[in-house]
Amino acid sequence: MKKLKIIITLIVNLTIAIAAHAEGMCKLGELTIFNCELPKSTSSLCQSTDRSALTYRNGVGGKIRFELSSNDNKSAPVFYFSNIPYSGGGEAHVRFSNQEYTYYLYDKTIKSDEGPTFSAGIVIYKKQDKISNLVCGNDASIHESAYQSITRETYHSIGAK
Numbered sequence: 001m002k003k004l005k006i007i008i009t010l011i012v013n014l015t016i017a018i019a020a021h022a023e024g025m026c027k028l029g030e031l032t033i034f035n036c037e038l039p040k041s042t043s044s045l046c047q048s049t050d051r052s053a054l055t056y057r058n059g060v061g062g063k064i065r066f067e068l069s070s071n072d073n074k075s076a077p078v079f080y081f082s083n084i085p086y087s088g089g090g091e092a093h094v095r096f097s098n099q100e101y102t103y104y105l106y107d108k109t110i111k112s113d114e115g116p117t118f119s120a121g122i123v124i125y126k127k128q129d130k131i132s133n134l135v136c137g138n139d140a141s142i143h144e145s146a147y148q149s150i151t152r153e154t155y156h157s158i159g160a161k
Contacts, residue, residue, distance in 0.1 A: 023035050023044070024036075024037070024042050024043075024044035024057075025042055025043070025044035025046070025057035025058065025059055025062075025064065026044050026046035026057075027046065029048070029049050030046040030047060030048055030049065030055070031046065031047045031048075031049065031143065031145065032044060032045075032046060032143065033045040033046065033047050033054070033094070033142065033143045033145065033146050033150075034094060034105045034107075034120075034140060034141070034142050034143065034146075035138070035140055036105070036120060036121060036122060036134075036136035036138070036140045037136060037137045037138040037140070038122075038134050038136065038137065039137065040060070041058050041059060041060050041065065042058070042059060042060070043056070043057070043058045043105070043122060044056070044057050044058075045079070045094060045105055045146075047145065047149065051145075051149050052071075053069055053070050053071045054069070054070045054078065054079045054150065055067060055068070055069040055070070055071070056068045056069075056079075056096060056103070056105075066098075068096060068098055077151040078096055079094055079095070079096045079150050079151065080094070080095045080096070080150065080151050080152070080153040081093070081094055081095075081142075081146050081147065081150035081151065081152055081153070082095070082152065082153050082154060082155040082156070083147070083155060084155045086109070086110065086111070087111060088109075088110075088111025088116065089108070089109030089110045089111050089116060090108075090109055091106060091107070091108040091109075091155075091160070092106065092107055092108075092142045092146070092147075093105065093106050093142075093155070093158060094106075094142060094146060094150060095153070100126055100127050101124060101125065101126055102124070102125040103122060103123075103124055103125075104122065104123040104124075104125075104158045104160070105121075105122055105142065106120060106121060106122070106123060106142075106158065106160045107119070107120040107140065107141040107142050108120070108160055118139070118141075119135065119136075119160070120135070120136040120139075120140035120141055120142075121133060121134050121135040121136050121140075121160060122134045122136075123158045123159065123160055130158075130159060133159070133160065
């Protein structure tokens, strides 16, 4: 009987540890809003559990190369959300800027004859020029909580793939 209790305790602890595992560059205690696996790095948008802060991180192997948080600027929103419905799909963006660069995290669903086509990635502008369209290598999407918790703005096309 004692061995059974030990086994059950180990299983419960393992289940809790797996459930608590952070996704991508998000830390324990953060909700993953967007997680994009790129060829040379991982980019994640994370939200604190109390929904008070959003943080974007990019890095490799858990090492952060770039981080931007709404905690760093309490006077104005840092992250903005927009979306547009399509017949049989839609597109959503989370936009933020750092110096002369503007980043758009996106997910997109397009209806086709073969069924819906999904894509997600990061479009980067330097001033007004699009300099990159990075496509996620995983099944990335913007989490539904972004639709309610991130400051809304008017949608405009970013030319995502």
